[in-house]
Amino acid sequence: MTTPTETTGRVPAPDTVPVPKAAPSSRPRLWRRVTDAPLSFLMPFLLVYALFLIWPLLSGLWMSFTDVSLNGAGGAFVGAANYAEALGDPMVWRTLGNTFLFTVVTTVPLVAVALAMAVLVHTGMPGQWLWRLSFFMPFLLPVATVALVWNFLYIEDFGLFNQALRAFGMEGLGWLTDDDVALWSVALTTVWWTVGFNFLLYLAALQSIPDHLYEAAALDGAGAWARLRHITVPQLRNITVVVVLLQILASLKIFDQIYLMTGGGPGDSSRSLLLYIYDMGFTGYRFGYSAAVSYLFLAIVLLVAVVQLWLTTRRKA
Amino acid sequence: MSPHPSPPTPPTTGSGPATHAASPPTRRHMLLGAGALALSASALGCAPGTASGTSDVRFWSLFQGGDGARLETMLDAVREQAPHMRVTPSTLAWGPPYYTKLAMASVGGRAPETAVMHMSRLPGYAPGGLLDPFDLDLLAEFGVTAEDFVPDLWERGIHDGATYAIPLDTHPVVLFYDTAMAERAGLLGTDGTLRPLDSPEDFLEASRAIAEVSGGSGITYGHVNDDSQGWRIFWKLYNQTGAELHLPQGGPAELDQDEALRVFSFLAELMDGQTSEANLTYQSALAGFSSGRAGMLICGEWELPYLLDSVENLGAAPFPTVFEHPGSYADSHAFVLPRQSDPDPERVRAAHEFVALMVRNSLTWGEAGHIPAYSPVTESADYQALTPQSDYASAGETPVLDPEVWFAGAGSQFHSDVSEALRTAVSGQGPEAAVEQLTRSLDSWAARTNPSEGDSR
Numbered sequence: 001m002t003t004p005t006e007t008t009g010r011v012p013a014p015d016t017v018p019v020p021k022a023a024p025s026s027r028p029r030l031w032r033r034v035t036d037a038p039l040s041f042l043m044p045f046l047l048v049y050a051l052f053l054i055w056p057l058l059s060g061l062w063m064s065f066t067d068v069s070l071n072g073a074g075g076a077f078v079g080a081a082n083y084a085e086a087l088g089d090p091m092v093w094r095t096l097g098n099t100f101l102f103t104v105v106t107t108v109p110l111v112a113v114a115l116a117m118a119v120l121v122h123t124g125m126p127g128q129w130l131w132r133l134s135f136f137m138p139f140l141l142p143v144a145t146v147a148l149v150w151n152f153l154y155i156e157d158f159g160l161f162n163q164a165l166r167a168f169g170m171e172g173l174g175w176l177t178d179d180d181v182a183l184w185s186v187a188l189t190t191v192w193w194t195v196g197f198n199f200l201l202y203l204a205a206l207q208s209i210p211d212h213l214y215e216a217a218a219l220d221g222a223g224a225w226a227r228l229r230h231i232t233v234p235q236l237r238n239i240t241v242v243v244v245l246l247q248i249l250a251s252l253k254i255f256d257q258i259y260l261m262t263g264g265g266p267g268d269s270s271r272s273l274l275l276y277i278y279d280m281g282f283t284g285y286r287f288g289y290s291a292a293v294s295y296l297f298l299a300i301v302l303l304v305a306v307v308q309l310w311l312t313t314r315r316k317a
Numbered sequence: 318m319s320p321h322p323s324p325p326t327p328p329t330t331g332s333g334p335a336t337h338a339a340s341p342p343t344r345r346h347m348l349l350g351a352g353a354l355a356l357s358a359s360a361l362g363c364a365p366g367t368a369s370g371t372s373d374v375r376f377w378s379l380f381q382g383g384d385g386a387r388l389e390t391m392l393d394a395v396r397e398q399a400p401h402m403r404v405t406p407s408t409l410a411w412g413p414p415y416y417t418k419l420a421m422a423s424v425g426g427r428a429p430e431t432a433v434m435h436m437s438r439l440p441g442y443a444p445g446g447l448l449d450p451f452d453l454d455l456l457a458e459f460g461v462t463a464e465d466f467v468p469d470l471w472e473r474g475i476h477d478g479a480t481y482a483i484p485l486d487t488h489p490v491v492l493f494y495d496t497a498m499a500e501r502a503g504l505l506g507t508d509g510t511l512r513p514l515d516s517p518e519d520f521l522e523a524s525r526a527i528a529e530v531s532g533g534s535g536i537t538y539g540h541v542n543d544d545s546q547g548w549r550i551f552w553k554l555y556n557q558t559g560a561e562l563h564l565p566q567g568g569p570a571e572l573d574q575d576e577a578l579r580v581f582s583f584l585a586e587l588m589d590g591q592t593s594e595a596n597l598t599y600q601s602a603l604a605g606f607s608s609g610r611a612g613m614l615i616c617g618e619w620e621l622p623y624l625l626d627s628v629e630n631l632g633a634a635p636f637p638t639v640f641e642h643p644g645s646y647a648d649s650h651a652f653v654l655p656r657q658s659d660p661d662p663e664r665v666r667a668a669h670e671f672v673a674l675m676v677r678n679s680l681t682w683g684e685a686g687h688i689p690a691y692s693p694v695t696e697s698a699d700y701q702a703l704t705p706q707s708d709y710a711s712a713g714e715t716p717v718l719d720p721e722v723w724f725a726g727a728g729s730q731f732h733s734d735v736s737e738a739l740r741t742a743v744s745g746q747g748p749e750a751a752v753e754q755l756t757r758s759l760d761s762w763a764a765r766t767n768p769s770e771g772d773s774r
Contacts, residue, residue, distance in 0.1 A: 069768035070417065071445045072424035155601055157594075157610075177541040177596045265542040266596075267737055283413040283730040285420070285768040 064291035071285055082292030092293055094268055095276040096300075098183060102272060103251040105187045110247050111240070113191065114198030119232065121199075122206040132203070136196035143193075147260035150189045151176070154261075179269040182262050186270055190257055194250070198243050205239035206232070241312045248308065252301055273297055372667035373403050375429035377419065377655075379411045383622035387685040394681070395674045402667050412544070412728040419655060423447040426658025430668040436473045436482055436649035437719040437726035443476040444723070444767075449654040450479035452669060459673030465692050470649055473718060482651035483672050484690035486682055489647035489712040490549055491618045492536075492637065494527070496630040498612040502526040510708060514637040517583045527612030528592040534611035535592040539602025540739055544728065546599060547736030550615065551755075553646035554580040556717040557639055564722050568763035572756055581738070581748035583639070588743045595743040618709065621686030633705035635712035647716035648727050649690060652676075688713035723767045734758045 064082055067074040086092050121131045138146070153160045154175035162172030175185040209232065217227050255274040258264060264271030264279075277297070281290030380388045385408055392404055407429070409415045416438060422428040424447070434442065442448050453463070463471050466484060474482035492511070499505050504523055506512040514520045524535030540546035555562070558580065560573035588595040597605065606614035607627040614624075615636065624631055636645045652672040654665070679689035680699055688710055689695050701707050719725040725732070735758050742751035 070424075071420045071442075071447055071768065073445060073768055151600075155604075156596070156598075157601060157605065174596055177598060262542050263544065263733070265733075265737075266740060279413075279730055282417045283728075 060291045061295060063288055064295050065288075067286075067288045069285045070282065070287055074288070078288070082289045083296065085289065086293045086296055089293075091268065091271075091276055092273070092296075095271045095273040096297075098268075098270065099252060099254065099272045099274070102183060102187055102254050103248060105184065106190050106251045106254075107244065107247045109191050110195055110198055110251075111243055114195050114243070115202050115236070115240075117195070117199045118202035118206055119228070122203060132200075135199045138193050139196035141193065143256045144260060146189060146193045147257055150185075150192075151261055154185055176262050177266055179266055182266060183270040186254075186257050186261055189261070190251075190254070193257075198247065201239055201243055202236065205236050209235045245305065245308055245312075248304060249301065252304065371401050371403050372663045373405065374431060374664065374667050374671045375405045375407070376671065377407050377409060377415075377422075377429045377432035379409055379415045379433060381408060381411065384619065384685055387681050391675055391678045391681045394678045395671060398674055398678075399670060402671060404671065413730075416728055420447055423655045426656065428655030428657055430654070430657075430664050431652055431672060432655050433485070433650050434482065434653045435727035436470070436484060436651045438729070439474065439476065439482050439651070439653075439726075440721050441723040441726060441729075442653070443481045447656055448481050449656050449660070449665075450481050451483060451654065451672075452665075453480060455666060455669045456483070456673055459670050461673040461676055461691070466690050467692070467714060467716070470690055470716060473649070473721070474651060482653050483676060484649045484651045485676060485679060486687035486690050487647045487649045487713040487716045488617060488619055488687045489645035489709070489716060490553065490615060490636055491645065491709045491712055492613060492615055492634045493606065493620075493624060493628075494613040494632045494634070495531075495606075495609070495628060496632040498527055498530045498630075499632065502530045502612065511632060511634040515639070517586075517639055520637060520639050521583075521586060524587060524613070525592050531610060531612040533609075534594055534605060536587065536613040536615060537593050537597060537602045537605055537611040538588065538615045539597040539599035540736065541596050541598045543599045543736065544733040545736060547739030548732050549646045550584065551577075551580055551735075551739055552719070553636060553644055553717050554583065554639060556644040557642050559640075559642050562720055562759075564720055564759065564763045566763070566767070568760050570756065570759035570763045572752075572759055574752055574756070577752045577755060578748055579640075581742035581751045584739060585742050585748050596740075618686040618688070618706075618712075621706070631705065633709050635709045643715045644717040645712040645715060647712065648718060649716070650687070722762075724762050724765065731762055734762070 065077055065079060067076055067078050067082075069075075117131075117135055121128060121135070125131060156162060156172060156174055156177060159175070161175060165172050173181055176182050213231050213235075214227055217231055222230065253274060254272045255278070258270055258272050258275055259278075262270045264275050273293070274297070277290050277294045280293065281287050284290075376392075378385075378388060388406070388408075392406055396402070396404060409418055416434075419428070419432055419434070420442070423442075439448075456462070461483070463480075467487075470484050470487060471480075474480050474484065494504075494511055496505070496509070499511060502523070504511060504514075504527065514523050520536070526535075528535035538546070538550060540550070555573075555577060558573075558576040560576035561571075562573075563571040565571070587593055593611075602611070602614060603616065603620060603623075605611045606616075607624060609628075618633070621633070635643075638644075652675065654668060676689075676691045677694070679691055679694050680697065683689045683694065683700050683703060683706055686706060688706070689700065690713075694700055695710060695713070700710075719727075724730070735755060738751040738755040738758070741754050742748045
């Protein structure tokens with residue numbers, strides 16, 4: 001910006017202001033610089049986005065109305081037949097139930113534990129860097145590594161967990177081989193693996209709460225518990241909304257841990273809907289049907305996200 | 318992943334210990350970490366040299382670990398014997414991902430010249446036009462004819478009168494045992510090998526006897542959370558009863574309920590949680606046997622290289638004829654010609670030569686534990702000298718392959734569906750419930766429409 005104070009330093013004539021002359025020619029150029037530059041920076045992204053997200057989204061939608069097969073056969077338009085079949089398919093409901101169960105049993109601890117860890121670390125424990133590092137470290141591991149290591153821990157006759165249980169005189173568990181336990185075991189692994197990310201989000205939010213709020217509260221005689229309840233938690237509401245929403249979406253699309261750790265078994269007790277979609281499409285070759293199920297799932301996920309947003313914005317108002 | 322060793326070794330048609338035995342015990346079914354294609358980057362970037370008479374053969378396989386190392390040795394031999402060929406191997410992750418990629422490459426018409434496929438998957442591929450048939454005259458020119466193979470196996474490669482698959486091996490499920498424990502349990506014959514256990518009672522008795530010696534389990538079998546194990550053992554034993562299974566298009570399945578019940582009852586008695594655990598995974602059964610906590614292991618011979626390294630007194634026998642008829646569950650790795658939209662006759666010829674050479678060099682393959690399908694190799698003195706391979710070689714004569722339907726075969730969804738029945742039989746609900754569950758699964762598969770049918774281009 002050219003301000004009068006700047007120009008006066010160099011131009012001796014104080015009354016004739018050159019600004020109006022320069023402005024009309026420079027303003028469009030400036031304007032173009034503002035609008036064009038971001039667009040051209042965004043172009044590669046938008047292209048990739050259209051090519052690998054929008055286009056597959058549309059072609060997948062079309063696919064879901066056909067009986068196209070992986071091995072090239074079929075492809076005829078079958079209307080809503082795939083959707084009708086999906087709604088009557090018990091495995092769709094079964095795996096959807098598993099997916100929801102998994103979402104609940106991971107989201108709750110992943111939010112609560114992350115918050116607790118962040119508060120504990122933030123309240124000035126010694127060795128901050130160590131806690132931050134060790135809580136976040138698991139998140140850096142690739143899922144294959146996590147699954148491999150935890151599969152060893154879970155081995156029934158000589159895995160660490162059962163050894164420990166037996167050392168305390170308890171019965172070993174069929175961590176990944178018992179229908180009632182397998183999904184919970186995968187959830188436990190997931191919590192250990194990903195809690196560090198939420199922890200970091202919370203820690204950052206905690207650090208942005210201004211100190212003077214706590215100082216004022218302390219002057220008013222608020223104890224530690226009151227400060228937590230009336231300052232920390234309300235101040236963290238926005239980040240909690242984000243964390244919960246991200247976590248629900250992440251848990252709904254559970255696939256890799258289950259694929260690697262149990263393959264959906266034993267029975268179908270840990271099979272998630274995405275795993276079923278994968279099996280239908282890539283092992284069963286029914287692309288059309290599998291696309292239809294995935295669009296039903298997309299609808300459910302969108303619904304969950306919208307309801308969640310509506311609930312949180314209503315609370316704010 | 319493993320780049321190809323460049324200096325060609327002399328043709329490895331001689332016997333002797335495997336030179337690549339130092340492979341880790343990672344198994345191909347452990348898909349962990351094997352998500353991406355393991356393209357061996359050897360011959361990439363070479364220009365096609367038609368002027369010099371070289372022809373390219375791209376070859377897809379699913380062999381990892383010890384198998385992969387043996388394959389490399391065979392490829393070296395082939396390169397040595399046919400220097401005019403440029404072989405570009407690609408190793409892909411075993412199981413559903415492999416078959417998905419192979420099908421998609423064929424649909425796209427840009428498939429490799431040749432690939433490995435489980436014989437049991439052929440009914441899902443050949444009728445859909447995903448494969449091209451072999452030219453038997455051309456193959457004979459390179460020294461391989463139908464007479465060189467077990468007839469049952471060879472016929473599995475025929476569809477509509479044309480040959481679509483040339484078998485490389487059979488890989489049956491066999492019975493591994495610890496010879497020292499078996500001796501103490503009184504299970505060895507006069508020749509020092511396992512005596513026949515040819516009735517259900519005899520088999521169970523042996524399991525109890527060897528459990529006493531091992532102090533842990535008797536005859537163990539891992540099947541929980543596995544895609545195929547439950548089906549493999551059921552199907553083998555069901556065939557041993559002499560019963561048949563028909564899966565007519567549209568269903569219902571015709572399963573002999575009484576014989577199926579007999580099989581599941583026997584298995585429930587074997588895996589009673591006392592002398593043998595009922596809920597072992599594949600890995601924990603393998604680990605239990607290799608660490609001496611179990612005396613015998615029912616498992617595929619493909620674990621041989623690993624077990625040779627970890628069990629001191631390793632013995633192996635064909636799976637016993639528990640019921641009336643001999644039969645070992647087996648599958649067969651076979652070579653196929655994936656469909657190409659615009660095949661180059663030169664390359665097709667080279668692919669035939671390549672397949673013939675691989676089959677003729679399959680002694681190396683026998684060292685990995687598999688039973689070569691090419692009988693001049695299995696009849697050779699070199700193969701006969703391999704132990705314990707030659708002890709179970711007879712399992713290759715009575716292979717029980719999957720039913721010939723489009724949905725069956727290695728790495729199929731069908732396998733993981735029907736495998737569940739075993740778990741039902743051995744845990745809680747019992748053999749009757751297992752038969753019901755199996756019948757339901759079979760019916761629903763028979764009722765499904767073959768996705769390859771209709772307008773296949």
